[in-house]
């Protein structure tokens with residue numbers, strides 16, 4: 404192969420970036436492709452945003468994100484030493500990879516999971532092994548009871564939506580006292596159970612959550628980790644060795660407001676869960692199969708029509724869902740749970756697309 408790489412380019416850290424779901428410019432789109440919340444943030448967030456003193460922007464923000472930290476500590480009943488705040492959980496997770504996965508041994512995560520994990524592992528030159536989920540997309544816990552340099556598992560998993568009981572997660576944590584275990588709980592508020600109660604029991608265990616889904620604040624970029632003071636202390640050292648002022652002042656204030664309104668939060672997630680359960684039934688009636696989801700999305704495959712065809716047809720109709728042309732999951736669509744109205748439009752269109760495909764198939768058969 405002829406290469407025209409310049410001398411300096413040989414010393415560039417080369418990485419293949421993560422590919423996020425599309426953020427279309429048009430507001431006409433029904434956007435069910437990045438697991439955002441279809442409802443607005445809590446009303447208090449709006450009031451606070453409207454009253455934000457813009458002169459404050461002259462000043463650096465609070466490096467400790469104090470107001471937000473206080474609200475989170477009160478809500479989750481933890482101490483400030485057990486909390487780490489970052490700019491979205493992607494920021495928290497990337498920092499955790501860099502801080503904790505330095506043994507040279509492979510980090511373990513499922514083969515079907517959040518596709519940022521292998522990107523961070525490549526970025527930080529961390530060896531990793533993907534452990535195959537079983538045929539029902541469930542975790543095989545014994546796979547995580549071998550020598551490793553760390554473990555990361557989302558619970559519920561993404562993009563499958565499958566939730567594993569806290570007891571299973573605890574077995575994995577308990578079997579790994581020599582490495583750090585991270586449970587990524589980006590979707591835990593939609594009917595799963597948090598492993599938070601285990602942070603007092605295991606020094607080497609970190610729970611990571613986000614404001615991007617259940618708190619309807621993906622645009623603010625707020626994520627956080629909870630763990631033992633020792634673990635959190637190491638994370639903070641790395642963070643403050645990198646950039647002290649990562650979270651901006653509006654995010655700190657608006658994030659805090661969101662946490663203060665527990666009732667609005669509960670109502671929002673309950674609405675999404677109700678819609679999810681209804682859509683599950685209707686998808687089944689249309690011939691879709693899916694693992695049971697405890698997240699704000701459904702990972703569905705049609706028994707006759709290829710996922711890629713449905714994905715493209717939906718896109719033509721301005722309905723965006725997520726599709727990966729990857730082994731094991733290339734016949735699945737990940738559909739974010741939107742409002743009831745959005746899901747009705749989705750279901751109508753799915754019905755049409757499937758009927759259309761059946762007609763196409765029949766005419767192909769009769770041509771034979």
Ligand code: PMP
Nearest residue numbers: 491492493517561589613615626
């Ligand atoms: N973890 C999982 C499993 C996710 O699906 C996402 C959303 N892309 C994140 C973490 C990151 O979310 P955020 O950075 O918006 O907090």
